[in-house]
Amino acid sequence: MAANGEIKVGSAAGRNGLPKIQTARQNGICHDDSGPTVKAQTIDELHSLQKKKSAPNTPIKGAQAAFATMCEEDRQKQQLQSISASLASLTRETGPKVVKGDPARKSETPRQVSHVSHHHYFTPTIDVSDSALKFTHVLYNLSPAELYEQAIKNEHGSFISSSGALATLSGAKTGRGSPNIEMDEHTFMVNRERAVDYLNSLDKVFVNDQFLNWDPNNQIKVRIVSARAYHSLFMHNMCIRPTPEELENFGTPDFTIYNAGQFPCNRYTHYMTSSTSVDLNLGRREMVILGTQYAGEMKKGLFSVMHYLMPKRQILSLHSGCNMGRDGDVALFFGLSGTGKTTLSTDHNRFLIGDDEHCWGEDGVSNIEGGCYAKCIDLSKEKEPDIWNAIKFGTVLENVVFDEHTREVDYTEKTVTENTRAAYPIEYIPNAKIPCVGPHPKNVILLACDAFGVLPPVSKLNLAQTMYHFISGYTALVAGTEDGIKEPQATFSACFGAAFIMLHPTKYAAMLAAKMQKHGATGWLVNTGWSGGSYGSGSRIKLAYTRKIIDAIHSGSLLNGNYRKTEVFGLEIPIEVEGVPSEILDPVNTWSNKKAYKETLLKLAGLFKNNFEVFVNHKIGKDGKLTEEILGAGPVF
Numbered sequence: 001m002a003a004n005g006e007i008k009v010g011s012a013a014g015r016n017g018l019p020k021i022q023t024a025r026q027n028g029i030c031h032d033d034s035g036p037t038v039k040a041q042t043i044d045e046l047h048s049l050q051k052k053k054s055a056p057n058t059p060i061k062g063a064q065a066a067f068a069t070m071c072e073e074d075r076q077k078q079q080l081q082s083i084s085a086s087l088a089s090l091t092r093e094t095g096p097k098v099v100k101g102d103p104a105r106k107s108e109t110p111r112q113v114s115h116v117s118h119h120h121y122f123t124p125t126i127d128v129s130d131s132a133l134k135f136t137h138v139l140y141n142l143s144p145a146e147l148y149e150q151a152i153k154n155e156h157g158s159f160i161s162s163s164g165a166l167a168t169l170s171g172a173k174t175g176r177g178s179p180n181i182e183m184d185e186h187t188f189m190v191n192r193e194r195a196v197d198y199l200n201s202l203d204k205v206f207v208n209d210q211f212l213n214w215d216p217n218n219q220i221k222v223r224i225v226s227a228r229a230y231h232s233l234f235m236h237n238m239c240i241r242p243t244p245e246e247l248e249n250f251g252t253p254d255f256t257i258y259n260a261g262q263f264p265c266n267r268y269t270h271y272m273t274s275s276t277s278v279d280l281n282l283g284r285r286e287m288v289i290l291g292t293q294y295a296g297e298m299k300k301g302l303f304s305v306m307h308y309l310m311p312k313r314q315i316l317s318l319h320s321g322c323n324m325g326r327d328g329d330v331a332l333f334f335g336l337s338g339t340g341k342t343t344l345s346t347d348h349n350r351f352l353i354g355d356d357e358h359c360w361g362e363d364g365v366s367n368i369e370g371g372c373y374a375k376c377i378d379l380s381k382e383k384e385p386d387i388w389n390a391i392k393f394g395t396v397l398e399n400v401v402f403d404e405h406t407r408e409v410d411y412t413e414k415t416v417t418e419n420t421r422a423a424y425p426i427e428y429i430p431n432a433k434i435p436c437v438g439p440h441p442k443n444v445i446l447l448a449c450d451a452f453g454v455l456p457p458v459s460k461l462n463l464a465q466t467m468y469h470f471i472s473g474y475t476a477l478v479a480g481t482e483d484g485i486k487e488p489q490a491t492f493s494a495c496f497g498a499a500f501i502m503l504h505p506t507k508y509a510a511m512l513a514a515k516m517q518k519h520g521a522t523g524w525l526v527n528t529g530w531s532g533g534s535y536g537s538g539s540r541i542k543l544a545y546t547r548k549i550i551d552a553i554h555s556g557s558l559l560n561g562n563y564r565k566t567e568v569f570g571l572e573i574p575i576e577v578e579g580v581p582s583e584i585l586d587p588v589n590t591w592s593n594k595k596a597y598k599e600t601l602l603k604l605a606g607l608f609k610n611n612f613e614v615f616v617n618h619k620i621g622k623d624g625k626l627t628e629e630i631l632g633a634g635p636v637f
């Protein structure tokens with residue numbers, strides 16, 4: 001019998017097969033079977049015992065507890081002042097009265113308020129409007145578990161999937177628009193005030209203080225103020241997560257996002273053509289989101305900021321995935337959305353540095369982000385096991401459809417959108433390279449999903465060709481027409497990221513050329529799109545084949561193979577690649593209608609030529625000869 005009166009469940013089964021319960025006795029008094037008494041007088045106290053205090057909210061350390069408490073109070077005060085300043089509207093000097101914690105957890109609020117007012121900080125003063133008297137509770141850098149609870153309690157369409165991910169809906173917008181950068185200051189301020197007033201009107205806002213860029217010398221501090229737990233968890237996953245110590249010394253952010261995505265912009269405001277607006281102000285180091293809850297806006301908005309800040313330091317910002325082999329060979333994967341950056345950089349045989357946004361500086365490459373944002377449409381465990389396994393507790397799963405009872409996700413479902421996504425911390429990929437930095441790239445792979453089906457599955461590029469295709473930034477998506485007939489639609493997006501670049505495309509191209517030359521990197525063009533015909537008659541190149549091609553690039557075996565040149569685009573294509581049927585390496589072989597092939601090839605060549613027209617009068621870097629070569633590196637017909 002247990003001395004303290006606990007209940008023991010006996011191993012001997014009773015007559016009905018269930019374990020026999022031995023009720024403990026003390027001093028001959030039979031106790032009830034509710035177990036040891038807890039040190040609580042009320043149910044609230046009992047609940048409070050459940051939770052152990054932890055960093056970063058109360059980092060009280062050992063014998064220095066008293067001292068640490070004082071520092072902690074000061075630190076909290078400073079932090080709240082900083083957040084209040086972030087939320088200040090333009091008509092007031094300070095922001096709302098911010099309080100840490102969830103207003104729903106009533107027991108916390110008075111303690112926090114009295115604790116802070118002791119420091120003469122939360123004494124309400126009559127200000128210009130009633131809104132200034134209002135408290136806004138700040139949920140500061142909550143953990144994924146806390147954010148799950150907030151989302152499930154308060155946000156419609158939030159559920160736990162069978163694998164433990166947080167399934168959410170982004171609302172009416174399920175994809176990205178393009179951000180406004182060239183609007184006037186006044187209009188920005190109108191939108192900023194609208195977003196800030198909206199956020200201040202809420203009982204609680206989420207604040208994330210995090211970092212961007214794994215290169216410690218070029219890291220920036222970002223603050224994200226948002227109204228939804230979904231947005232807070234998304235950024236928790238996508239940005240670099242500070243340690244408790246780093247958070248303690250965070251100070252003032254370098255850049256702040258105000259995400260008021262549930263609230264529309266005012267369409268009577270100058271420049272506003274819809275109720276959606278994503279505005280970047282580099283001078284104020286702020287971004288304002290109104291009218292769209294698509295979380296990708298935040299990540300790509302910050303990426304634009306990096307495209308401005310990094311080149312000023314001679315660091316090239318890249319819209320690319322990046323991984324590294326066991327021998328330290330680094331590859332970059334450029335490409336527009338859906339071309340395979342995330343899929344192909346997530347490679348079980350290599351170390352993942354990042355799937356989407358990188359910097360290339362003096363010492364090598366660094367990932368800007370702390371997480372990945374994978375497309376989930378038609379995701380399969382067999383073809384993409386690492387991404388599949390990353391969809392677990394902590395991961396945000398956007399706009400997917402699942403069984404209402406089992407919460408099993410059907411990744412083939414496009415009912416909400418085709419752009420279903422998973423956002424997870426990079427360490428959810430087993431072979432992530434932490435810290436996410438690596439040496440200078442050896443291979444620069446340009447990905448195009450050519451739905452016309454005329455680009456070869458792989459071509460080796462010289463430097464001029466690499467620049468030509470980098471500046472062109474081609475891919476072809478499949479868009480539905482009014483008739484419902486789907487046909488390929490060419491997209492050209494300079495530097496594979498026209499929406500994010502802040503300088504003229506040739507500036508980034510010149511930097512890339514210089515770095516590739518200096519470090520002896522080889523350029524490749526890989527078509528992850530159609531083979532055997534355009535969309536409709538041909539089919540998408542098997543992922544398994546593309547992986548074999550990529551393997552051959554990494555290993556160096558493709559560099560030393562035999563090549564021949566294609567007509568029109570003048571691309572060097574290999575005669576053979578291990579594990580890939582040789583006949584598919586030249587697309588003409590895969591088309592049964594050779595005339596249709598030639599017509600389609602010339603059609604695409606024409607689109608390339610038209611697109612490049614705007615660049616013909618630009619010099620690329622200081623090298624006049626390279627500029628000439630680049631202009632000659634396009635299709636000839």
Ligand SMILES: Nc1ncnc2c1ncn2[C@@H]1O[C@H](COP(=O)(O)OP(=O)(O)O)[C@@H](O)[C@H]1O
Pocket residue numbers: 335336337338339340341342343344355374375376377528529540541542543544546
């Ligand atoms: N041959 C292929 N190569 C790369 N991706 C392919 C291929 N065939 C099909 N896919 C699919 O195309 C999508 C590529 O998307 P993703 O890797 O997220 O692109 P990005 O990161 O460039 O936006 C994935 O859903 C992937 O499964």
Ligand SMILES: C=C(OP(=O)(O)O)C(=O)O
Pocket residue numbers: 175176296300336337338341342356373
């Ligand atoms: C987040 C995005 O990036 P990608 O599709 O390149 O992964 C996006 O385009 O919305």
Ligand SMILES: [Ca+2]
Pocket residue numbers: 336337
């Ligand atoms: Ca993209």
Ligand SMILES: [Mn+2]
Pocket residue numbers: 341342355356373374375
């Ligand atoms: Mn991606």
